Structure formats: structure tokens, C-alpha cells
Amino acid sequence: MGVLVVATWYFVNTYLLSDRREEIALGEQQLQTLEMQNRRSRALAARKDDIQARLQLQERQLLIFEEFIPQSEEVPELLDAISREARVTTVELSRIRPQAAEAGQYYTKQTWELSVLGDYHNIGRYLARIASLPRIIKPTNIQMAPAPASRATRDMEAPLEVSLQIETFVLGVTPEAQAQQAQGASSG
Secondary structure, three states, rough: OOHHHHHHHHHHHHHHHHHHOOOOOOOHHHHHHHHHHHHHHHHHHHHHHHHHHHHHHHHHHHHHHHHHOOOOHHHHHHHHHHHHHHHHHOOOEEEEEEEEEOOOOOEEEEEEEEEEEEEEHHHHHHHHHHHOOOOOEEEEEEEEEEOOOOOHOOOOOOOEEEEEEEEEEEEEOHHHHHHHHHOOOOOO
């Protein structure tokens, strides 16, 4: 009877259970592989959510930024606003000359050379006002010198002549529009 029990145990262990053990070991390996892939997928999903959140934030910031950048058709209005600010601050805008536009990947940088006559404080107010216009305008290369004596400067105590460049970044400018703007600004 003991031999029959041992022989049955050997037969079951060798032929029936060994296959099951191999299947279980193979299943455990597959389970570990799948769990590792799931962890990687969860990490990628979390990263994807983070990247999407950052992308949405940058898109919102870009939309806000684009509100301050003039469209190509707004440039003449911008030049009118610059001239209007000169009258408000009682300075004489003696020159506006367009410079060559520099095309960028997302925008075109347009530069104008300006020359202004006026008292020191009025010129300071003028520069502050054009830098505070609702569109981005950046005064650069500011050079001051005493203004030459002329009829325009007789009522001023210490007249200055200021030469500067202003830069703005324009969305949606085609080469034809740039040529038209340059002609309009130089003739105006």
C-alpha cells in the first residue's frame, strides 16, 4: 500500500504537477512584466498630463502676449498714436523713418527711427507714454543732445533733441504689406 501511494505521488508530481508549476512560473514572469509595463505607462501618463497642462498654460500666455502685439493692419494706427502722444506731451516729432523689417520665425520686428525736440521732462513723459501704449513698443538707442537754436525751440528753457529707435513686433506681415507700410510711413 505504501508503494502504491508513493508511486501515485511520483506519477502525479512528475506528470501532472510539474506542468502546472511551469505554467505558474511562466504566469508569474508574465505578471511581473505586465506590472512593470503598467508602472511605466502610469509614469508616462502622468508625464503626459503634466506636459499637456504646461502646454495649455503656455498657449494661454501666448494668447495674452499676442493681444499686445499689433497685427500688420494696426501699424498705421500705432504710428498715429505715437504722433498723438507727441502733441499731448508738447514735444515736436521731427522725424519718423522706417527701417528694414526683420522677419522672425513667429513675428516680424519693425523698427522706426524717430527724432524729437522738446524740454527734458516733456521728452521723458513722451517716452514713458509711447512705451505704455496698449501694444508693445520698445524705445531703444536713445541719444540726447542740446537742440540747435531754431524757431521751434525759442519757447523752451533747455531744449533737447533726442534721436531714438522704436521697435515693435508684428504678427501676420507679408512682404507686400511691409512695402506698403514703409511707403505710408515715409510719405507721412
